[in-house]
Amino acid sequence: MPEANADRLKYPIRCTAMYKATTHTHTPTHNTHTTPHIEATSSPKSRANNEGPANSKKIDEAFDKYQDPQDKDTIGPEGIGQLCGDLGVEPEDVSVLVLAWYMDAQRMGYFKRSEFAAGMTKLSVDTIPKLKNILPRLHKDLEDQAKFREIYRFAFFFAKEPEQKILDLATSEAMLRLIMLPSSPQIVEHFCEFLQTQTSYKSLNLDQWMSLLEFCRSIQADLSNYDENGAWPVILDEYVEWSRETWAK
């Protein structure tokens, strides 16, 4: 596995020291995923706290607590670690990913002020305690098929390097485990093993990423309804072949 990305496995990591200390400026991305809609079922408590314009000030204040000393409008990896602590979740918790999706965050490990504000507003909260309250709800979003797909798609863009169009294998594996393991544990395990043993691919592109989701949803565990003459990307044809050979015994 490529060593350079070993640290990205631990997203969002506890120790900031291991994070790549790059100084990318945020490049505009070409994400085409839809922005999340807020569920109408917000808890009565949070509705009662809906205060209107005063929200943005509180949101800013909340943001400032975690802001990066070098860049006041960004929360860096350290700040994110702190934020997770205050929210009472592990940084690897999938609800953090869903939160990032609400924020439409462009880059893993960093929240911009505008992103943070947008996310908080969408979730109808303006303080960290309130956010902590509704956090369990974010898990529920994953149970909605359409939302899941959007979050899954978002994950690809979120986890990749901004200038790249592909996701390296190590990060792919980590993200797959994070998102897909609960719903399709066997395929995820197998596929990750396949990725490790094969040598033709060094990364996944968006098409392969999305097709994998489709694969998990429509193909049976014994692969009996898989058609290699269909439109599945070649990497999946190879996975099925490998799978049949390896697991035939």
Next chain:
Amino acid sequence: MAASLYTRLQADVDEHIRTSELPRLLGQTSDPTLYLSLVNTVWQEHCEHMIMIRSIFLYLDRTYLMQTQGLRSLWDMGLTLFRAHITTNEEVVRKTLTGLLRTIERERNGETVNRGLMKSLLRMFTALGQYNEAFERPFLEASNAYYKEEGCRKIQEIDVADYLKHVEGRLAEEADRVIQYLDVNTKKPIIMVVERQLLETHVADILAKGFSVLMNETRVDDLGRMYQLLARVSSLEKLRASFKDYIKATGVDIVTHPEKDATMVQDLLDFKARADSILDQSFHHNEAFAYGLKEAFEQAINSRQNRPAELVAKYIDARLKSGGSKGMSEEETESLFDRLMVLFRYIQGKDVFEAFYKKDLAKRLLLGKSSSIDTEKSMITRIKAECGSSFTSKLEGMFKDVALSKDLMDAFAAWQEVQAGKGAMITRPTIDINVSVLTTGFWPPYAPVEVKLPKEFIEVQDLFKSFYMSKYSGRRLQWQNSLGHCVLKANFPAGRKEIIVSLFQTAILMLFNDGKQVEYQEIAELTGIETKELRNTLASLTLGKAKVLNKEPKTKDIGDEDVFTFNSKFSAKLFRIKINSVQMKETAEEQTKTQEKVFEDRQYQVDAAIVRIMKMRKTLTHNLLMSEIIGQIKFQAKPADLKKRIESLIEREYLERDPNNPQLYTYLA
């Protein structure tokens, strides 16, 4: 009176038959042959008697009996009575029949029998109207059983060729038997029995056991016999299938073994010639068979991608080079090329052929290695007839360039004269130069290679360049050093020689003009030749057949510390020596490069096809897109490779997958 006469006659004959003819046939010998003689004797006597009676009572026969309906003639009466008493008698019939069948069996087993006797008895049955019932039916049954047993036994005992000869023999035998003593109407059924039992039931075995052997040994007569015989039992389709399978299997065997590559083309030509002669002589150029041959060859030659096309191109190259068609008359060469064209026609993926043919043609033209320009041109004409002019237009362009270059050289010389006459300051070249100007696009792509040439070379190149530019403005000339070669005049102590060397070899050798030794590093610097090429070139000058340079130390490789000197002891039989043969040979790298270029081109073709199709159709299912692509490209491609191109186009955002239907693609404008 006539009536009573008749009645009394009848009674007499009846009694005679009953009492003196019949007993002679009852309880007699059990030996079938003897019994037959007995029967025959009785019959003959009866006939004689009846004839005599009829002669005596002729008047009765001719008048009363003829006029009276319901009454038979005397002869017929005799027959009727004979039949009633004798030849319906169980013992008589049984023993007679046994005798007849036994005799026939013995004759079939090779014994000589009394055919006259047989004939007589069978005529008897015919006369009595009992032939079919009493003889033919049991005969056919017995024959059926006989040949059934024989067929099953013989097919195991002897090889197929002999078996077929045997069958042929049997058929002739039975036909002869009919002529000799059987009734003519028995011919058809008995022949059918033989055909069915000896041939029809064993067709599969015959083909399985014997066909390949006969084909391998090109046994034209035996195969012809097989054809004739199987035609009789409507089994030609099976023979055709065997023929086709054999051709395909043999062809595939020739083509798919890399260790046999060196002789593949020759083997294919020989095999095709053999198959054709069998088709003509044994199978009478049956159209269905000819078609099967063609299909089988096509399938065989395409069972391996790309390599056969490459090898055919190389084979032609060898024949078109000078000395390639040694020992062959012009007619033979032309016929060989026609036969090569037949193979070429079968190949799919002709672009591989084109790439290699072009590369080899370029070398032949530039190094002057063609044995005859006319033969070259007739080859192009053939290819054009097969593939159309777009295929050959570039090749023809190459010939034009060569011809044009000749004219250019004349013009160059004239131009120099004119310039000198005008008093223009041009340096007259100290060396003769012959320039071939190649139009980019017609010729294979050549990567330009750097080399520092001696001053005189640069001068004459520049002179030519100024001449060329004066003629054609707006063009760019680039010298291709890897293609150039020189004739050097060398003064060896043992004798003056002319050596033909590549430009790289020349650059190196010119460094030794002052007689001193030169080190490897110096050579590298002064010539600027790239390391691998430098080592190869130095090796060709020091380690090859013609060692014009000496090397210290005398190792087998070129090392960085080596020192080189002019070989003053060099001698050779010929005055003109070629050391540039390395230029003509194809390196392994060249071959891979050429192949890769073909594959690259194919990828572009697939991409272009996909974009074209999707642009027109806007959305298309995966399966339909695949079949459309296959319909448009002219070479075989694996579905997985086509899928990869689709994926690549998705990545480059020419197409996308439909979000609701993963099997559907949409064109992105």
